[in-house]
Amino acid sequence: MSIEKSDDRIPDDSQVAAVVDQQQPLGGARKKARKWTTPLVLLAPAGIILSFVLVFPLIRLIFISFQDYGLTALFSGVIEWAGFGNYIAIFTDAQFLPVMWRTLWFTATLVLGCVVIGMCFAEMMVRLNRKMLVVFNFILIMAWAVPTVASTLIWRWLFDPVYGVINWMITQVGVFGDFTNHSWLGSQAGALFTIWLLKVWISVPFVALTVYAAQSQIHKEYYEAAMLDGANGWTIYRSVTLPFLRPVLYLVTILSMIWHFNTFNEIWILTQGGPDGDTTILSIWAFQKAFASNSFGQGAAIAVVTGIALLVLTAYYVRSLNRAGEQL
Amino acid sequence: MLAGALCLIWVFPIYWMVNTSFKTAPNILRTTPQFFPSPFTFENYVNVFTKPNFLSSLINSLSISIVVVGISIVFAFLATTALTKFNFKGRHLILILILAVQMIPSTALLIPLFLTFRDAGLLNSYAGLALAYIATVLPFSIWILRGFFHSIPVEIEEAARMDGAGTARILRSIYFPLLLPGLIATSVFAFITAWNDYITALVFMADSSKYTLPIWLVSFSTEDGVDYGGLIAGSVIFALPVTIFFLIVQRNLVQGISSGGVKG
Numbered sequence: 001m002s003i004e005k006s007d008d009r010i011p012d013d014s015q016v017a018a019v020v021d022q023q024q025p026l027g028g029a030r031k032k033a034r035k036w037t038t039p040l041v042l043l044a045p046a047g048i049i050l051s052f053v054l055v056f057p058l059i060r061l062i063f064i065s066f067q068d069y070g071l072t073a074l075f076s077g078v079i080e081w082a083g084f085g086n087y088i089a090i091f092t093d094a095q096f097l098p099v100m101w102r103t104l105w106f107t108a109t110l111v112l113g114c115v116v117i118g119m120c121f122a123e124m125m126v127r128l129n130r131k132m133l134v135v136f137n138f139i140l141i142m143a144w145a146v147p148t149v150a151s152t153l154i155w156r157w158l159f160d161p162v163y164g165v166i167n168w169m170i171t172q173v174g175v176f177g178d179f180t181n182h183s184w185l186g187s188q189a190g191a192l193f194t195i196w197l198l199k200v201w202i203s204v205p206f207v208a209l210t211v212y213a214a215q216s217q218i219h220k221e222y223y224e225a226a227m228l229d230g231a232n233g234w235t236i237y238r239s240v241t242l243p244f245l246r247p248v249l250y251l252v253t254i255l256s257m258i259w260h261f262n263t264f265n266e267i268w269i270l271t272q273g274g275p276d277g278d279t280t281i282l283s284i285w286a287f288q289k290a291f292a293s294n295s296f297g298q299g300a301a302i303a304v305v306t307g308i309a310l311l312v313l314t315a316y317y318v319r320s321l322n323r324a325g326e327q328l
Numbered sequence: 329m330l331a332g333a334l335c336l337i338w339v340f341p342i343y344w345m346v347n348t349s350f351k352t353a354p355n356i357l358r359t360t361p362q363f364f365p366s367p368f369t370f371e372n373y374v375n376v377f378t379k380p381n382f383l384s385s386l387i388n389s390l391s392i393s394i395v396v397v398g399i400s401i402v403f404a405f406l407a408t409t410a411l412t413k414f415n416f417k418g419r420h421l422i423l424i425l426i427l428a429v430q431m432i433p434s435t436a437l438l439i440p441l442f443l444t445f446r447d448a449g450l451l452n453s454y455a456g457l458a459l460a461y462i463a464t465v466l467p468f469s470i471w472i473l474r475g476f477f478h479s480i481p482v483e484i485e486e487a488a489r490m491d492g493a494g495t496a497r498i499l500r501s502i503y504f505p506l507l508l509p510g511l512i513a514t515s516v517f518a519f520i521t522a523w524n525d526y527i528t529a530l531v532f533m534a535d536s537s538k539y540t541l542p543i544w545l546v547s548f549s550t551e552d553g554v555d556y557g558g559l560i561a562g563s564v565i566f567a568l569p570v571t572i573f574f575l576i577v578q579r580n581l582v583q584g585i586s587s588g589g590v591k592g
Contacts, residue, residue: 042410043422046403046466053463054429057440064440074443117334124331136331139338145571146342147524149542150563153549154345157556165344165361180359201341213509217479251475255430255468264435265526269546283435290439291531303436311428 118207476510
């Protein structure tokens with residue numbers, strides 16, 4: 001298949017066809033047809049499902065965001081256009097700016113925390129002996145495997161004001177004073193911190209295992225060569241490990257960004273966006289508008305704004321992807 | 329040292345979950361927590377198993393997840409082959425789209441998806457739920473597999489071709505073994521996605537007999553206040569099969585990577 005790779009660098013298909021046509025008219029046509037049909041057939045199953053479940057609803061989402069889609073529309077089937085009404089409603093909402101700012105801040109600290117801790121984990125795992133590696137793997141996979149709904153409920157239990165073991169431990173240590181009956185979810189700072197910790201706990205295993213998988217594929221010779229040149233630990237990490245990890249780190253960072261930006265379950269089950277809307281981020285806000293207030297139009301508008309915000313945030317990666325396009 | 333401390337942070341919630349699940353109801357609700365269950369009891373587990381719809385939720389979750397893994401792995405493999413081994417117009421656009429669709433929040437897509445599936449009569453059906461999961465899983469699977477495809481040097485394939493190996497032979501003896509870790513990683517991801525989903529199933533599945541385990545767990549927690557004992561025992565049962573599956577898979581993954589490294 002990849003024998004045709006020699007064609008890759010020729011920019012314009014019609015040019016290729018023209019050149020080939022002059023030399024071998026029949027062979028060129030056949031080659032071109034084959035180039036199109038095989039990938040099309042291979043892409044078809046995934047393409048059909050993605051069109052129906054992702055692309056079509058996505059287009060519909062944009063339509064709904066311009067419609068007055070509420071309970072009446074849901075049951076009568078009569079849908080009225082709202083122009084920019086939904087967008088004006090959410091942008092002038094007093095909640096908009098705080099929610100936006102909170103979402104960005106929440107995402108940034110989470111991505112940073114998860115990637116840095118994940119890289120530390122991976123670096124540690126490389127150094128561990130086989131037995132310890134099995135233990136580490138076991139723990140990480142266990143934490144990853146626990147369904148988010150379950151780990152969120154466990155978190156609530158750990159941080160329970162009266163019977164929670166965390167309050168008891170902090171009180172025993174004594175450095176931070178008496179935490180008996182301290183309500184973590186009762187204040188904004190406490191609730192955000194609890195959710196942040198939970199998200200880090202849930203997300204680090206994926207980062208660590210992915211980075212470790214990439215790191216364990218680096219050939220030993222590179223390290224041996226670097227050591228022969230007299231490089232020390234940090235220099236080796238920076239000049240040998242990091243360049244190899246860069247593609248994986250890109251992937252992990254962009255995925256973490258997307259996942260954390262879209263956090264829902266953890267917040268919804270712990271606080272439902274409270275206290276007093278203090279832990280509401282964009283995803284929670286959209287859900288509340290759509291499924292609690294039955295304002296599908298405004299919910300869709302928030303979702304569109306969320307999508308655009310994410311696109312702006314990840315633009316750098318998309319651009320570098322674009323630039324590296326031909327190597328993909 | 330640091331490894332030990334980090335280890336502790338990740339292991340403690342799991343330890344506490346298992347510990348709590350074996351405590352008696354009065355011992356769970358104590359201001360001075362018990363670090364080892366005494367007396368040791370299975371009552372929380374018995375509670376969960378005797379609850380209505382627990383078994384059907386377990387079976388629903390398991391069968392939907394398996395179907396999602398099977399279908400998505402095949403479709404993702406085919407699509408990745410097209411995207412990495414062929415150069416055609418629009419290939420680049422498709423790659424950008426695959427990345428772009430992952431930025432759509434599932435909560436946002438839920439609004440039009442709910443309305444679309446409602447029109448198509450796919451709400452409250454296993455097929456509809458599985459379809460939603462497959463679509464969620466596919467872009468990421470293709471993305472991950474693509475990375476593994478690229479880790480295979482073109483030279484290996486060219487050398488094999490020069491030695492007279494056909495396409496089938498190359499797929500079987502070069503691609504399959506080298507891609508195996510990627511296929512396994514993708515399956516694991518597909519399984520977690522389907523198994524862990526809460527919000528889609530909550531919005532889609534109306535009948536309690538069609539619940540998946542996460543919805544069942546939450547409904548159990550809201551029955552009369554939070555019954556932590558039953559809830560956490562249920563969570564252990566929920567986490568157990570998936571963890572065992574991961575551990576088996578993880579060993580293969582490490583093996584696949586190390587053997588691939590030696591041979592390569």
